[in-house]
Amino acid sequence: MWYTNTGKNGDIVLSSRVRLARNIKDIPFAGKMTEKDELTVLEKLKPVAEKNGLNFFSLKDFPLYEKQALAEQHIISPDMLDNSRHRGLIISPDNRTSIMLCEEDHIRIQCMQEGFDLEECLKNAVEIDNLIEEEIDYEFHQDLGYLTCCPSNLGTGMRASVMVHLPAHTKTGKINSVIRNFSQVGLTVRGLYGEGSKALGNIYQVSNQVTLGITEEEIIEKLTGFITELTENERKLQKELYDREKFVLEDKIMRSYGTLKNAVILSSSETLNLISDMRMGINLGIIKDITLGTLNEIFYAVLPANIIKKYNLESSAERDLKRAEIIKEKLK
Amino acid sequence: MWYTNTGKNGDIVLSSRVRLARNIKDIPFAGKMTEKDELTVLEKLKPVAEKNGLNFFSLKDFPLYEKQALAEQHIISPDMLDNSRHRGLIISPDNRTSIMLCEEDHIRIQCMQEGFDLEECLKNAVEIDNLIEEEIDYEFHQDLGYLTCCPSNLGTGMRASVMVHLPAHTKTGKINSVIRNFSQVGLTVRGLYGEGSKALGNIYQVSNQVTLGITEEEIIEKLTGFITELTENERKLQKELYDREKFVLEDKIMRSYGTLKNAVILSSSETLNLISDMRMGINLGIIKDITLGTLNEIFYAVLPANIIKKYNLESSAERDLKRAEIIKEKLK
Numbered sequence: 001m002w003y004t005n006t007g008k009n010g011d012i013v014l015s016s017r018v019r020l021a022r023n024i025k026d027i028p029f030a031g032k033m034t035e036k037d038e039l040t041v042l043e044k045l046k047p048v049a050e051k052n053g054l055n056f057f058s059l060k061d062f063p064l065y066e067k068q069a070l071a072e073q074h075i076i077s078p079d080m081l082d083n084s085r086h087r088g089l090i091i092s093p094d095n096r097t098s099i100m101l102c103e104e105d106h107i108r109i110q111c112m113q114e115g116f117d118l119e120e121c122l123k124n125a126v127e128i129d130n131l132i133e134e135e136i137d138y139e140f141h142q143d144l145g146y147l148t149c150c151p152s153n154l155g156t157g158m159r160a161s162v163m164v165h166l167p168a169h170t171k172t173g174k175i176n177s178v179i180r181n182f183s184q185v186g187l188t189v190r191g192l193y194g195e196g197s198k199a200l201g202n203i204y205q206v207s208n209q210v211t212l213g214i215t216e217e218e219i220i221e222k223l224t225g226f227i228t229e230l231t232e233n234e235r236k237l238q239k240e241l242y243d244r245e246k247f248v249l250e251d252k253i254m255r256s257y258g259t260l261k262n263a264v265i266l267s268s269s270e271t272l273n274l275i276s277d278m279r280m281g282i283n284l285g286i287i288k289d290i291t292l293g294t295l296n297e298i299f300y301a302v303l304p305a306n307i308i309k310k311y312n313l314e315s316s317a318e319r320d321l322k323r324a325e326i327i328k329e330k331l332k
Numbered sequence: 333m334w335y336t337n338t339g340k341n342g343d344i345v346l347s348s349r350v351r352l353a354r355n356i357k358d359i360p361f362a363g364k365m366t367e368k369d370e371l372t373v374l375e376k377l378k379p380v381a382e383k384n385g386l387n388f389f390s391l392k393d394f395p396l397y398e399k400q401a402l403a404e405q406h407i408i409s410p411d412m413l414d415n416s417r418h419r420g421l422i423i424s425p426d427n428r429t430s431i432m433l434c435e436e437d438h439i440r441i442q443c444m445q446e447g448f449d450l451e452e453c454l455k456n457a458v459e460i461d462n463l464i465e466e467e468i469d470y471e472f473h474q475d476l477g478y479l480t481c482c483p484s485n486l487g488t489g490m491r492a493s494v495m496v497h498l499p500a501h502t503k504t505g506k507i508n509s510v511i512r513n514f515s516q517v518g519l520t521v522r523g524l525y526g527e528g529s530k531a532l533g534n535i536y537q538v539s540n541q542v543t544l545g546i547t548e549e550e551i552i553e554k555l556t557g558f559i560t561e562l563t564e565n566e567r568k569l570q571k572e573l574y575d576r577e578k579f580v581l582e583d584k585i586m587r588s589y590g591t592l593k594n595a596v597i598l599s600s601s602e603t604l605n606l607i608s609d610m611r612m613g614i615n616l617g618i619i620k621d622i623t624l625g626t627l628n629e630i631f632y633a634v635l636p637a638n639i640i641k642k643y644n645l646e647s648s649a650e651r652d653l654k655r656a657e658i659i660k661e662k663l664k
Contacts (some may be wrong), residue, residue, distance in 0.1 A: 247653060251596035260591030264583035321579060 002096050003073070004296040007115015011283045011292065012231045014163040014203065015114055017074070018220075020129055021148045021157035022107040025137040029149045037084035041106045045099065048135050049090040052128075054097070059087040068305030074112070074163075079103055092174035097124060099132075104149045105157075107132065114296075116227060118160050120221045125158075127214075128154055145212065154212050160223050161207030163192075164230065167280045168237035169204045178230065186210040189224060192272075206230070219269065219322030235283070242284050253281035257290075263329050266324040267316075268304050275299055298330050334428050335405065336628040339447015341626065343615045344563045346495040346535065347446055349406070350552075352461055354439040354490035357469040362436055362483045371416035373438045377431065380467050381422040386429070389391030391419040397597060400637030406444065406495075411435055431464075437489075438479045439464065446628075448559060450492050451550045457490075458548075477544065492555050495524075496562065499534040499612045500569035507590045508534070510562065518542040519558060524604075533604030538562070567615070574616050583612035585613035589622075593663050598656040599648075600636050607631055622663065630662050 003015060023029060024044065027037050042058060049056040059067060059080060069090070070076045075098045080087050088101030100108040109132070113123040139147040146157035153159070169175040178190045186209045191199040204225060208219045242249050256277035260266070266274075276297055281287035282295070300306065302323045304316070313319045335347060355361060356376065359369050374390060381388040391399060393413060402408045402421070407430045412419050420433030432440040441464070471479040478489035485491070501507040511521045518541045523531040534609045535580040538559060540551045574581050588609035592598070597605075607627055613619035614627070632638065636648070645651045 076473030246594055251656075254594040255591055256595050258594030260586055261594075262586040264579055264586050324583075 001093055001301070002114055003112070003300060004293055005114040005119055006292045007113060009116040010114065011232050011279075012092075012164055012166070012234050013116035013227065013295070015074075015112055016116055016121050016162045016164060017110060017112045017160070018118060018123050018125045019111075019159045019161075020109040021146065021153045021159075022109065022129070022132070023139040023147055023149070024106045025139050027106060029106075030102070031253065033085075033102070033148070035086060038102045041088060041101050042088040044136055045090060045101055045107065045132070048132055049099070052131055054090045054092050054099075057091070059083070059089055065305050065308040069280040069309045071108050072303040072305050073300060075110075076100055077108075097128060099128065103151070116162060116231070117222075118162065118224060122158075122216060122220055123159070126330060131145045131257070134140055138270060152211065154208070156211045156214065156216050157221065158211055158216050158219060159207050160220050161205050162206055162223070162227050163203060164227065164232075164234070165201075165203050165276065165279055166234050167198075167202040168197065168234055168241050171241065172237060174237065175199075175204070176232075182206065182226065183209075185222070185226070187223065200269055201276045203272070203276070215310045238280055238283060244288075249284075250286050253277045253284075253286050257281065260327050262328075263324050265317075265320045266302075266327060267320050268302065268323070271302055271323060271327070272299075294330060298327055301326055301330065333632070334426055334446055335444070335632060336625055337446040338624045339445060339449055341448040341563050342446065343611075344496055344566050345448035345559065345629070346496070346497060347406075347444055348448055348450045348453050349444045349492045350457045351443075351491045351493075352441040352457050353437040353478065353485045353491075354461070354464070355471040355479055355481070356442065357471050359375065359438060361438075363433070365434070370434045374418060374420040376468055377420060377422060377433055377439065377464070380464055381431070384463055386422045386424050386431075389420055389421045389423070391415070393608070394554055397637050397640040398646050401635070401641045404637050405632060407442075408432055409435055409440075420509060427501060429460060431460065431585075437485070444637040448556075449493060450494065452555060453492070454490075454548060454552055466663070475612045484541070485543050487548070488548050488551065490543055490548050491539050491549060492552050493537050493539030494555070495535060495537050496559065496566070497533075497535050497608065497611055498531075498562075498566050499571050499608050500566055501562075502531065502534045503573065504569060506565075506569065507531075514538065515541075517554070517558070519555065528605065532591060532601055533608040534602070535608070541632050568613060574601070574618075581616075582618050584614075585609045585618050589613065589619060592659050594660075595656050597649075597652045598634075598659060599652050600634065600655070601658070603634055603655060604631075626662060631658055633658050633662065 024041060027040060046056045060083060063181050071078050071081060075095060076089060078102065080100055080103055085102055090099035097111050109128050111121040113120050116230065118175055141147055145155040148154055148157050164176055169178060182189050187206050188209050190205045208223055211320050227231045256274040260274045275298060278287060278295055282290060282292055304319055307313055307319045307322055311322055356373060358430050359372060378388045398414050403410050407427060408421060412435055412455055412634060417434055422431035429443050441457050441460050443453040445452050472502060473479055477487040478487055480489050498507055502512060514521050520541050522537045524535045540555055540615060589607040592606045607630060610619060610627055614624055636651055639645055639651045639654055643654055645654055
């Protein structure tokens with residue numbers, strides 16, 4: 001899968017994502033939609049998907065754990081787990097592009113790339129957007145731009161975000177001033193799984209807050225500037241940490257490596273923290289026999305729903321054993 | 333060195349030791365000895381040592397860390413570190429037999445064996461005792477037996493002890509009733525480095541308290557009975573622990589293994605605890621690629637004074653780095 005690749009600035013930036021919110025003309029917005037309206041959205045998009053070589057799924061038919069696995073990989077949002085509405089998912093064969101149907105908005109196009117590459121994400125999202133617009137009329141207002149269910153998405157309807165690994169910012173507490181400063185320029189910093197979630201494994205999502213009165217390109221340019229600086233600072237802080245307490249850091253990182261390779265029981269959150277240490281260890285040249293690609297592979301392979309899906313293990317105790325087994329195998 | 337061997341019942345019993353306390357006729361006991369008396373003791377024993385192929389040392393000339401290393405290996409007692417008196421050490425080339433001069437008593441003969449073998453220790457100690465007695469008259473009382481500085485050693489002057497590894501007794505708290513019960517039958521249970529020391533690495537010393545009104549053979553027979561039972565119980569408890577929580581125990585043991593193999597900084601006490609887990613892991617068949625012999629080797633190689641002596645590292649931070657390095661090498 002693409003997300004196991006190491007992209008641009010892949011030492012710090014895990015992945016980039018652009019999401020466009022769109023609604024179909026003359027169909028009520030979420031909250032006012034009937035079941036029939038939901039089905040209409042799905043029916044309208046199904047042929048667009050098929051025409052363009054994308055896979056279409058109605059999520060009513062999907063087992064919960066399959067949807068959880070998709071949510072863990074950020075292919076769908078957690079909202080889509082709720083089965084009380086008819087939801088649809090269109091997805092490209094390589095999983096880089098997905099379209100959520102009847103999420104908060106009728107249509108949410110999402111394009112992802114490994115590493116730091118918002119331009120490519122935007123390019124792909126706009127391409128899909130144009131393909132859909134050839135067949136379907138969007139709700140669009142001359143002054144306000146694309147109309148969305150939540151006013152915070154009005155205008156471009158675009159949210160661009162990057163997933164960054166910031167262990168040194170976290171360890172030194174500097175992440176707090178980053179969160180403050182970014183919020184003052186209209187950028188949001190959140191934990192791994194969106195709002196309110198803790199920064200598991202020192203991974204943060206940075207995204208734009210403002211969508212109105214600014215072009216898509218301007219949003220991405222701004223985000224790119226801040227993320228570039230953040231990435232450079234994180235690298236500098238990691239090196240400083242290493243210079244300041246070389247052996248203490250090596251010890252912590254190598255113990256994490258030893259635990260990942262030898263533990264028999266590994267919870268998901270412990271694993272994310274151990275992987276965080278490993279990632280820093282690879283960046284600093286402390287760990288030489290494992291690549292970032294292998295870490296990325298492990299990162300996704302051991303997410304809970306992914307293990308449920310693949311091994312049919314419902315109990316968390318069984319999953320913790322299987323997780324340790326998978327990791328041992330991958331680190332061999 | 334002999335102590336890296338695995339002897340009888342070597343899964344639980346690390347080593348056995350017999351110590352005989354003797355004093356020379358017509359020389360005042362410790363506390364009343366002059367410097368000249370101390371030198372006399374040393375002078376009287378030196379030719380006995382030389383005649384029998386044993387090495388003689390005056391400890392006044394010894395660097396402190398050399399003596400600390402000997403104390404760590406139980407070849408001399410910690411009392412011998414004090415340089416305010418003239419002390420002597422006679423030692424066999426294989427280190428199994430040592431004679432401390434001007435410790436609490438004029439002469440303390442000590443014989444050690446790997447594993448559980450008090451008979452062999454006694455046999456060797458008696459042999460040395462006879463060799464000395466050929467040349468030197470002991471203080472001996474018709475009714476009381478050998479006279480010693482402390483009345484607790486009167487009679488046989490013998491203390492027999494075994495060093496046992498009791499992780500399951502410790503974990504289950506059963507060690508407390510063992511300590512109580514043993515004390516009721518005149519046996520003392522202490523931590524690794526004698527009275528008052530904590531049971532570092534779950535290692536305990538069990539020895540006889542009573543020396544009077546009982547023969548050497550009776551002491552050893554009694555100790556042998558209790559240690560045999562203790563050893564069997566420990567094996568049973570280890571298996572029960574494993575049966576009860578297989579994966580939790582495997583996880584703990586394998587994490588300890590991973591830490592020993594990968595850590596960059598290892599303190600002495602952490603190492604002893606990790607080795608304790610490894611030892612249990614080997615006993616239970618969880619760890620298959622490391623032998624008890626290798627563990628015994630590590631156990632002695634990484635004691636603080638031994639590292640100071642070998643690598644001339646005075647700071648504990650440097651020793652903790654070197655310790656981790658030695659262990660990594662031995663576990664390769």
